[in-house]
Amino acid sequence: MIDKLEYFLVLAREQHFGRAAVELGVTQPTLSAAIKQLEDQLGVMLVKRGSRFQELTPEGQRVLEWARRIVGDVRTLREEMRTARRGLSGHVRIAAIPTALAMVPSITTPFRGKHPNVTFSVRSCTSLQVLSLLENFEIDIGITYIEDEPLGRVVTVPLYSERYCLITAVGNQFSDRDHVTWSEVAALPLCLLTPDMQNRRIIDKHLREAGAIVQPTLESNSMILLFSHIRTGKWASIMPMNLTEVLGLAEPIRAIPITEPDVSHRVGVVALEREPHTPMVSALLYEARLAADRLPARV
Incomplete structure (x- = not known):
């Protein structure tokens, strides 16, 4: 069922069977069959469809919340076991608002020094995109404003106040x-x-x-x-x-x-509010707290 829930997460994000299939690297019939099997297992319709994807049903919206939680827990478990075997390794995905991109090295550089088997990708996004990417497990942490607009269910580590x-x-x-x-x-x-x-x-x-x-x-x-x-x-x-x-x-x-x-307006690191965090996210949040101590309170 985990694989089917992961398929469902991508479909809910893309809202298009063709794009979701490409993202997953499977054929569209394979994706459609997996979603139908998930619906049969749960006994509810998850997606309204005619000739194409229309929207999630109310039950689909509820399953989406569970899918995020379950898939997140499974990914955390897998990463904990991988870390126990090989130490912290893998790929870190970060999204930051454009004005905060220059501050990213204050986290990535010392983090890389401690964990040389970790690689990074950093993308520039709007604050709303940062939160959406977090919610859909497309990034590990974001860097954005943490006071002025609703953030949803995230944990925050303040970095600095922007003047x-x-x-x-x-x-x-x-x-x-x-x-x-x-x-x-x-x-x-x-x-x-x-x-x-x-x-x-x-x-x-x-x-x-x-x-x-x-x-x-x-x-x-x-x-x-x-x-x-x-x-x-x-x-x-x-x-x-x-x-x-x-x-x-x-x-x-x-x-x-x-x-x-x-x-001034406060900028900080955000991550999904969940316990436990993956070892990678926990280590990133710890590094963000260290970076906050190194940075001037108002920069």
Whole structure:
């Protein structure tokens, strides 16, 4: 039944038999047969289907909750036994909001030093995608904002408090200032992250509170693209202070703290709330706590 529950999890995530079959590496008839067998075993219909996948039934939604719990427990058991035989090894999957990507090495680098048989993949995501990936067992931990929007059933390890600054080229308006206000920044030709990013929603909120109309001249989900536009000298942006410190900005680019008000938002590591965690996740959460102790409280 475990294999069928894993098939069901992928189908619920993809909501399409063809895509789910490709993801699982099986034929579509094999997947359909497995779901039908699971329905027969449980005595309920899990999926509404016509010529294609329509939606999960109410019973299917309930089974989905159990499937996540059962499959998670089985994966934890397997990993514990593998760790008992060979030590901590395998592949760590991390998703982080774009503004936190620069802080990922504070966890992965010391972790790799302690566990050399571990490899990593890191992906850039919105805060909502981070939570969805966690829920569907597609990542082991996420790094995201932990206060401003609902997180659901997760455990959190606060890493740092994000503060904001104006990023602009020398010679531009306000570039000779020691600090600027939110209302002043709003008047500049800004390039910002796209509205689906929580960082953008935070910035929009503070600009509106300052009485400004949010009208960026360029939007992107890539921090690299934003930086490249700032370097032309024709654009400015609002970014977390920690990014400027990690990337080591130098002339002709300046980072100027935004005050009035001086605001901050907490960023941290999130993992599914479950006991026990897999050995890998437990070790990652421990490393995150160590990283939090090393990082300044406000960066």
